[in-house]
Amino acid sequence: MILFRRVVIFTMNSVCFQRNFAAALSPLVPVKLPSRMEAHLWYVVPDEVKSSFLLSNYLDILSPCEKENVSRMRGEQLQKAALLARVLVRTTIARYQINGQVNPRSLKFKKNIHGKPELEWDDDQCQCASRLQFNISHTSSLILCGVTVDSPIGVDLEEKQRKLKNNILAFARRYFTPHEVKFLSSISDPVVQHQHFVKLWTLKESYVKALGRGFSGLPFRMFTIQFRTTENGDSCPSGETNNEGEIIVKSLEDVNSFSSNWQFALLELAGSHYAAICMEKDEAVEGEVPTPMKLTVRKTIPYVRDELISGPDAAVISGLT
């Protein structure tokens, strides 16, 4: 059966599908919900997913609308990435087994006013289901899904080597805040400057995505991201050392607001990407230190293999104390 208008990628035998799928592939491994200040990160490397049998089974998980969107992508690589992104979201959410077994195919999604995808649950599904939040980001070589409970989450991925067509400072002058331009201008090594540009971009994207407003809903010049080192409190650029300190955001919309209820983490993922995570801080109980953000990173090929990741493949750069 040919599904796509332009490019024939996957063929499917829908009659035998269920039997074959169940027999040939492992079930999704269920996972406990993240705790309040925890974010679960799941990622897929598209290049590692080669089996057309697997891909055609993945396609069947998608809604008709999602299949249509995938088919509109130009070329096999983009179609595959689009497919894997939807599969990652659906299978990841299903693992948390709200109300018992959840079929990834049965999940429903809606968009908020700015276009941020959100889960849509039926009225009869229990309250805890609506507490699950997620956000997704992908490049051509990596797809990332972040999951939290209660806290809105924004994630953004960028290849470390991602080159700008424009000059970095010209771009920053156009879209970033004066503080950030000053920060980037102060870095003399172009390689380090480029790295910090990419880090700033992903952090800013993760913030507007966590807020659910997106780039058009909250222009980047309306808030500043700062790296604050613990010694002197001033932001200063540094190289790829471990833990460059705290990442904070200052809103320029309302100069009195510190936007201190948002917390960031910056990771180097799979050696090739910067990943920025933004989520709401836990409400601090009077006199107690607020719970720091905790990250659990897993690499997955849904229905095939899951792997807990630590060490160099998920190296924290900043933000986690």
Place this chain on the structure above:
Amino acid sequence: MASATGNSICMKLVSCSLKPTQPSNSGISSLRSVSVPINTKGYPSLVSRRGSSRIQVFCAAKPETVNKVCAIVRKQLALPDDSAVTGESKFAALGADSLDTVEIVMGLEEEFGISVEEESAQSITTVQEAADMIEKLIEKNAA
């Protein structure tokens, strides 16, 4: 008010209180007092802005504007010269992520000498939409 110039018909801002419709650049099926051919080449396209109860009617962009936008998009996304990029092409379908889209907008600003508000970035999803916005901004600058 309508005036015809050459092959295209230009209509100036029409203010009418219609119910806000879904944002769409593919035309609106029924209109109170104006009947316009919709979605045919060279004719005006109707655009309803999100949250607005006014309909703004303006010309579809000139082919040379569309071609320039295609060239900028091709360059940003490193697409081969023979790849099909037309007015209807969606940036996202061509593989543009948010950084690409922002760079494309920056390239358009430089090429056409305009300034595009970030808030408008959401409404530029295709080459045609970008070209239409460019011409609208050029017209506004000239006025």
